Amino acid sequence: MDTVDRDVEDLLRDLAPQVLGVLARRFGDFATAEDAVQEALLAAVTQWPVEGLPDNPRGWLVQVAYRRMVELVRSEAARRRRENLAATREPDDRRAAPAADKELGADRDDTLVLLLLCTHPALSPASAIALTLRAVGGLTTAEIARAFLVPEATMAQRISRAKQRIRASGVPFRMPDVEERPARLAAVLHVLYLIFTEGHTASVGPDLRRVDLAEEAVRLTRTLHAALPDESEVAGLLALMLLTDARAAARTGPGGELISLADQDRSRWDAVAIAEGVALVTWALPRGPVGPYQVQAAIAALHDEAASAEETDWPQILALYEVLERLAPGPVVSLNRAVATAMVHGPAAGLAALDALAADPRLAGHHRLPAARAHLYEMAGDRKRAVADYGAAADLTTSLPEQRYLRMRAARLTATRHQG
Structure with missing residues (x-):
C-alpha cells in the first residue's frame, strides 16, 4: 500500500477484518476467505486512487471479496459440496454494493x-x-x-x-460458549x-x-x-500499553542509544497517553476481578506519575509485584520483584532474592538475570562484579541497543575503577 493515501490505507486496515469476518461467517472457510479479502484490498488499492472512494467502502469490499470467494470455491474441485452451496447463493452482479452489504449481514462487526x-x-x-x-x-x-x-x-x-x-x-466462526x-x-x-512487547523492545536487530x-x-x-468495554483486564492491558509506550520518545538518545528509566528526560514522556492509561487502570481496578495486566498497569502508572526517579514510590511497587507474583507467578515477575526489593530494602536484599532465581532453568541463558545482578552490584559499590555481570548480559542479549548499553555500563565502571 506504499502508493496509497495514508487515510485510505488506514481505512482499508480498519475494514479488512470486518470484511473477512463477513466472509468467514458466511462460508465457514477462514483460509479461502482471507485470500479473497486480500484480493479485494488489492483491487481497492488499484481502483480507488483512480476512480475515487466509493460511497460505501465496506459494501464495495464485501461485494468484490464475495465474488472472488465464489470464484475461489468453484476452482477447488476437491471441495465440490462447498462449490454447489456457493453457486446457489451467488449474488446478482447488477446489485449495488449496499444491497450486497445488507444481504451478507455486513453491518455486524x-x-x-x-x-x-x-x-x-x-x-x-x-x-x-x-x-x-x-x-x-x-x-x-x-x-x-x-x-x-x-x-x-x-x-x-x-x-x-x-x-x-x-x-x-x-472450529466454527462464532463467539465461543460462555464456558x-x-x-x-x-x-x-x-x-x-506479546505483539506489544516485541514492538516495545525488539528481541533481535539494530533497533530498540x-x-x-x-x-x-x-x-x-x-x-x-x-x-x-466492561472487561477490566482488557482495560488493564490497554492501560499497560499506553503507560509503557508513553516513555518511548525518551528511551533512546540521538544516536539510538538506550537510556535507562532512571536517566530519562521525563518532560519528553507523553502526558496525554499517561492520563488515559491512569484513567483506565483507575476505572478497572475497583471493578474486579483484579488480573495481572491491571497490576502491571498500576506499576507502570506509579513510574509514570513520579516527577523524578528519586520520587518513585518503590514500597508500593514492591507490594504490587508481590500481588502480581501470586496472580501470575513466573521468573521475570520474580526478577522484577527482586529489583524492587533492592530499591526498598537495599541491594543486599535484592541480590539474595536474585540468588534464589539463579537455579530456575527458565532464566538460563537469559540476559535479564545477569543484567539485574550487575545493576544491584553497582548499587552496592561492587564494581568488579558489576562489570563482569554487565559483560555476561551483553554476551547473551540479541538486541544490539541493549548490548551496546550493557557494554557501555561495564566500560564506564571499569574506567571509574581504574581512576580510583
Whole structure:
C-alpha cells in the first residue's frame, strides 16, 4: 500500500477484518476467505486512487471479496459440496454494493470473533501472532516478516500453517460458549501483549523499538476494549500499553542509544497517553476481578506519575509485584520483584532474592538475570562484579541497543575503577 493515501490505507486496515469476518461467517472457510479479502484490498488499492472512494467502502469490499470467494470455491474441485452451496447463493452482479452489504449481514462487526479465531489454542504463540497481524491487523506478510527479521517465505509458511491448523480443527466462526470465553479471551490478551512487547523492545536487530508493532498492538487492543468495554483486564492491558509506550520518545538518545528509566528526560514522556492509561487502570481496578495486566498497569502508572526517579514510590511497587507474583507467578515477575526489593530494602536484599532465581532453568541463558545482578552490584559499590555481570548480559542479549548499553555500563565502571 506504499502508493496509497495514508487515510485510505488506514481505512482499508480498519475494514479488512470486518470484511473477512463477513466472509468467514458466511462460508465457514477462514483460509479461502482471507485470500479473497486480500484480493479485494488489492483491487481497492488499484481502483480507488483512480476512480475515487466509493460511497460505501465496506459494501464495495464485501461485494468484490464475495465474488472472488465464489470464484475461489468453484476452482477447488476437491471441495465440490462447498462449490454447489456457493453457486446457489451467488449474488446478482447488477446489485449495488449496499444491497450486497445488507444481504451478507455486513453491518455486524465480527472483528472480536476474528481475534478469538486467530488466537485459538490450537495455534502456537508465534503462529497466532503472525495470523493476528495478517488477518486482523491488515499487515502484509512482508511487513510482518520485516518486523520479526525473518524471510518473507518463512513468514508466509507460518501463516499458511496457522490457517491449515484452524481449518483442520473444525472450529466454527462464532463467539465461543460462555464456558470457553474466559480462556479464549485470555489467549487474545496474551497474543496482543506479546505483539506489544516485541514492538516495545525488539528481541533481535539494530533497533530498540518496532514502532509498527507497538502501534498495531495498541490499535488492536483499543478495538477489543471498544467491543468489550466492561472487561477490566482488557482495560488493564490497554492501560499497560499506553503507560509503557508513553516513555518511548525518551528511551533512546540521538544516536539510538538506550537510556535507562532512571536517566530519562521525563518532560519528553507523553502526558496525554499517561492520563488515559491512569484513567483506565483507575476505572478497572475497583471493578474486579483484579488480573495481572491491571497490576502491571498500576506499576507502570506509579513510574509514570513520579516527577523524578528519586520520587518513585518503590514500597508500593514492591507490594504490587508481590500481588502480581501470586496472580501470575513466573521468573521475570520474580526478577522484577527482586529489583524492587533492592530499591526498598537495599541491594543486599535484592541480590539474595536474585540468588534464589539463579537455579530456575527458565532464566538460563537469559540476559535479564545477569543484567539485574550487575545493576544491584553497582548499587552496592561492587564494581568488579558489576562489570563482569554487565559483560555476561551483553554476551547473551540479541538486541544490539541493549548490548551496546550493557557494554557501555561495564566500560564506564571499569574506567571509574581504574581512576580510583
